[in-house]
Amino acid sequence: xxxxxxxxxxxxxxxxxxxxxxxxxxxxxxxxxxxxxxxxxxxxxxxxxxxxxxxxxxxxxxxxxxxxxxxxxxxxxxxxxxxxxxxxxxxxxxxxxxxxxxxxxxxxxxxxxxxxxxxxxxxxxxxxxxxxxxxxxxxxxxxxxxxxxxxxxxxxxxxxxxxxxxxxxxxxxxxxxxxxxxxxxxxxxxxxxxxxxxxxxxxxxxxxxxxxxxxxxxxxxxxxxxxxxxxxxxxxxxxxxxxxxxxxxxxxxxxxxxxxxxxxxxxxxxxxxxxxxxxxxxxxxxxxxxxxxxxxxxxxxxxxxxxxxxxxxxxxxxxxxxxxxxxxxxxxxxxxxxxxxxxxxxxxxxxxxxxxxxxxxxxxxxxxxxxxxxxxxxxxxxxxxxxxxxxxxxxxxxxxxxxxxx
Numbered sequence: 446x447x448x449x450x451x452x453x454x455x456x457x458x459x460x461x462x463x464x465x466x467x468x469x470x471x472x473x474x475x476x477x478x479x480x481x482x483x484x485x486x487x488x489x490x491x492x493x494x495x496x497x498x499x500x501x502x503x504x505x506x507x508x509x510x511x512x513x514x515x516x517x518x519x520x521x522x523x524x525x526x527x528x529x530x531x532x533x534x535x536x537x538x539x540x541x542x543x544x545x546x547x548x549x550x551x552x553x554x555x556x557x558x559x560x561x562x563x564x565x566x567x568x569x570x571x572x573x574x575x576x577x578x579x580x581x582x583x584x585x586x587x588x589x590x591x592x593x594x595x596x597x598x599x600x601x602x603x604x605x606x607x608x609x610x611x612x613x614x615x616x617x618x619x620x621x622x623x624x625x626x627x628x629x630x631x632x633x634x635x636x637x638x639x640x641x642x643x644x645x646x647x648x649x650x651x652x653x654x655x656x657x658x659x660x661x662x663x664x665x666x667x668x669x670x671x672x673x674x675x676x677x678x679x680x681x682x683x684x685x686x687x688x689x690x691x692x693x694x695x696x697x698x699x700x701x702x703x704x705x706x707x708x709x710x711x712x713x714x715x716x717x718x719x720x721x722x723x724x725x726x727x728x729x730x731x732x733x734x735x736x737x738x739x740x741x742x743x744x745x746x747x748x749x750x751x752x753x754x755x756x757x758x759x760x761x762x763x764x765x766x767x768x769x770x771x772x773x774x775x776x777x778x779x780x781x782x783x784x785x786x787x788x789x790x791x792x793x794x795x796x797x798x799x800x801x802x803x804x805x806x807x808x809x810x811x812x813x814x815x816x817x818x819x820x821x822x823x824x825x826x827x828x829x830x831x832x833x834x835x836x837x838x839x840x841x842x843x844x845x846x847x848x849x850x851x
Contacts, residue, residue, distance in 0.1 A: 533565025625679035704746025770833030
């Protein structure tokens with residue numbers, strides 16, 4: 446081989462070496478990441494997995510965050526069209542309600558906490574991607590209380606129709622939601638911005654996220670997601686007040702009964718108990734008073750009609766030796782329960798009177814049902830007012846007071 450050929454060969458080899466050393470290395474192919482549904486994710490736990498060990502991701506709408514204080518700061522709820530799940534977050538929880546996010550699942554673990562399946566701890570910065578801050582919001586699934594009690598729809602945003610809160614109060618703490626067949630707990634943390642707001646009093650729909658804590662719970666996103674203004678179910682026969690005066694000792698002032706009050710507007714006479722032949726009642730009279738004017742009030746304990754639909758009043762009355770003293774019935778929504786009642790606003794209500802007699806005592810007569818439905822939604826005071834005097838000494842008797850639902 447000639448020197449020229451040897452030199453040419455050396456130059457060729459050198460060029461190849463330089464070229465091969467200067468080329469960029471070919472990166473390995475990206476690992477394939479498959480999307481799975483949240484229902485499939487939950488199935489992994491059902492099949493015994495504790496930690497996700499495959500390259501998969503979920504994508505869904507964040508339905509509940511700690512923004513209004515109704516869940517802990519490290520928790521959020523997400524759902525897609527198949528299911529929902531509770532997320533726990535490590536570090537700063539920047540999830541925004543109604544945003545669409547993607548979560549890489551490999552290495553994240555499942556935990557069953559007091560009946561609630563949780564998925565975490567998730568690093569928002571390292572394992573999530575914001576797909577859209579303003580996607581179409583999640584639509585609630587219409588369900589029944591019976592379905593929720595059976596364990597369906599956990600961590601999903603739902604709507605329940607034809608329900609009402611069992612008792613008045615505020616959102617704070619545990620409240621019972623009922624469809625008059627089944628009951629469901631609605632839990633609101635005291636930290637929630639709406640915890641001190643009054644519960645709606647009617648029947649209708651409510652929306653929330655299904656959770657669990659040793660039993661099924663509904664968590665509300667805020668206090669506006671309801672329409673509970675209709676007539677309540679199952680309230681027929683509900684008793685708001687009942688009093689037959691059987692515990693009132695004869696000649697004892699009615700104010701000895703819990704919540705009952707008597708006031709003397711004119712004169713010094715009051716309402717007191719009486720008894721004849723084993724029957725007890727309460728009465729007022731100006732007989733033998735020697736007082737030109739006797740006006741005395743009897744006021745029942747305040748009646749809470751917050752949850753009422755068609756409340757009514759029923760009582761019995763009788764009179765004795767009628768010579769003109771009157772009995773009138775009043776109701777008030779602004780009485781304060783403690784001050785002199787005649788300084789407040791009262792509305793007179795008519796009722797069926799007994800057949801009076803000037804020579805003895807009448808039979809007790811039912812007042813008939815006195816409609817109180819125009820006063821539903823708040824507190825109500827009921828008063829019986831005796832008005833007599835020296836020349837009007839009729840005795841008036843009242844018994845068997847009842848306020849109830851039709």
